[in-house]
Amino acid sequence: MSDVTLDSVTKRYDSEAAVEGIDLRVDDGEVLGVIGPSGCGKTTTLRTIAGFETPTAGAVRFDGEDVTNVPPERRNVGLVFQSYALFDNMSVAQNVAFGLKMQGVGADERRERAVELLELLGIEALADRSPRTLSGGQQQRVGLARALAIEPNILLLDEPMTGLDEQLKRRLRTELSELLSELDVTALYVTHDQEEAMVMCDRIAVLNDGTIEQVGSPQDIYEQPANQFVADFVGTSNVLDAVVTDGRVDLGFAAVNANGLSEADDGRLIVRPDDFVPGGSAFEAVVRDRYYLGECVRVRAELPDGQFVTVDLDGEWQDSHPGEALPLDIRTDGIHVLS
């Protein structure tokens, strides 16, 4: 495995930039998640590392070596797609052994290593089956085994779980996470599912409009968003203007205790739905919509100044319904402030 670096990579199609001046590093053995809205440049970044896009400017390096102009077949990267992209003219074992054949590995050793990988993924019984006869989850495992067989410099996963049902997705997520950790694989994981990225990745890069907004651990990204875009994109957040004076946070329509906040923290508070304290005495909101999410009840509530916020309710407050008053406070310990 290698560390992979993108140095000021820009990719333009005609005059339109798909990615603009991206600096990114995936450390050896690290799983880096790339998340962002549709069209933000996630897949272009992945394809640039794979060699299917040549940067308009900047460089791609594997272990410090410039591979910007090295063709895809000589980069030794593993690709796993959402559509699986298995070769239907070959059996499962032949699919897994394909990359080894391209490397000139002998037939017996190819078969042996393909079966080893299939065993690792728990699908050795499918070795002689046609990919067409497999379920989505089985095909995704074959795709993963095929990409891992060549012991790639980096494993590139492009929305690999999209299209699978929720239960299977959760199971595969855990299996894949354990496998990547066990094999110490350097991986770039592109997804639009932030929960998936949080579970799977050591660090996450948030892309927007072709540029990187923030790179950090899942916890940093969630708890210390660099800007409002990251705060809005990762999880659910409410942004409230605040001024801190005399140990109180003035929200304009009410004031709450400024536990841990100082006057230097004037700015915008990033209030997560579970930062609200139902039954508090700081101010009163009115419930406008109610959503039962199973594990909690989430409401959309109107504040006294007319702003709308998203609030998670627990205990007796779960019975609040649209039109009813909801007394609230805000837990400001450790709350993040955007200056």
Add this chain to the structure above:
Amino acid sequence: MTDDSHSTQRPRESGTSRLWWLLGRLDVSATVGKPLVTLVVVLTLVFLLVPIVATVVASFATTWTGVVPRGFFTLDNWRIVLGMKEGLGPRGGVISGLVFSAMVATGGMVLNILVGVPIAYSLTRYDFFGKDWVNTLAVLPVVPGIVLAVAFIRTYPHNSGSSLGLIVGYALLKSPFMVLTVQSSFQSMNLQQIEESARSLGASWPRTFLTVIVPNAKDGIIAGSIITWTLAAAEFNFTFIVDPTDPQPFALFLYENISRSPVLQSAAAVSVYFSIVLVVIVLLQSVGRTGFTTVER
């Protein structure tokens, strides 16, 4: 409000609504639908196959005056058609003509595969300026053979009467069938991701194309090959105008047998054509089943 989508009450609307309601209650799909569709398919097949079967059977008869041939069993009609016995109609060189025709039709088919598959791939895989025009041009040769033949010998007069002229002409004339069937195969797969998977695993583009892309389109290639071979073998108009001297192509052999010979000899000549087509289809399908494995187990 109650959900009455499964109500057993009859609707009070028009007669059509009542008919749909009644069909829904009868579960027509399970009780009548399948047998009805099967019956229609069987009747259609019988309707199409009876003339062929009757012709082949008649080729072994001594008389065929009414609907049913009579006076079995004789091989004389086949012997005359194949030049093994004297009779009315065309003479000599039948076997060499058949072999020549099979080779020319095969040449046209191979040329179609060599040119049609890459064209179908490009049209499916890439977006480029003028793609719609190329798409149209690829299908344009579906013109009557006589039209193409006149244009062909005017443009390439030195190819008139040559087997190369026939091969190129057959390939051109039948190319839309290859392009369309293979394009349909390519459209059913995610070409870009399959290609990129193979390349990321170390395969060069030519190797990816030949060992992954083409084998994955085998159904379309086999279907296209069967259609182009069969149609080329029986292409009369183009063959007649380009007019090779010797040996006589199969289409002209058929024409002469049908137009100048007694009906039972015509039946034998047509039977020869069906036999050859059957052999070619079986051969091509067999190649399709076994001939596209690119990685040994």
